[in-house]
Amino acid sequence: MIIELRGRGIVPGLAEGEALVSRETISGWGGIDPATGTVIERRHELFGVCFTGKVLVFPGAKGSSGWSGFFQSTRLLGTAPLAMVFTTLSTKSALGAVVTRVPAVSELDRDPVEIIQTGDHVTVDGRRGLVTVTTTGGDTPERFR
Template structure:
């Protein structure tokens, strides 16, 4: 299989460098009520990622929705060991940003192209929010590129 790689520049909001598998949603995520902080599993009924775990994944989604308490839920997940490795948003919001600061979760947004369209679940990502870039590695050719 041929491996493809693309590097995208973005805005690093919470510094850090992580590598891992992407988990991608085109839908906003609410961490309060939408994600079980004890397990890291998305439990919002009808969400396209319902039943998937965010734990140890690079979570890619447009932005959050719902309560400002979601920031505390991200912090709680960090303390429990169920947090995502990092987060990539189309455009981040204060709720996600505050949760990432509290939970020490690298956060990147405003990429050159919409990450929810360029990245697919299972891609291997290097998220460098310190220098503001994302490397996407894919083992198969996709019609996205």
């Protein structure tokens, strides 16, 4: 099944790949290891999971303004996600997406954390503010309401 989500493009560009979804906000400073692209916040649901080369889908950023610096480091070290799709636009998440230089979309017409599942194939068009999801199974009508 294919579904389109429309929102606000934050960083232009086009990327597609496998989704990695978090229901929890992500901390940059102390929450990720930029050298490996891994979530290191011990109580986070993605603890130990690498986001490198994935479309990172999450509610938004938490923590200090250091968030953007840590995500910029992932770009410099080659460990950045392919794209970012986040529910809540904040200065931290917007600046983080800009310095990471990956396509990013936010403020979608439906909550991407509820619609997209880890493993789904996702195309992010940051210029048009469009996220296209090809689901991988377990599809129920409730998922797409």
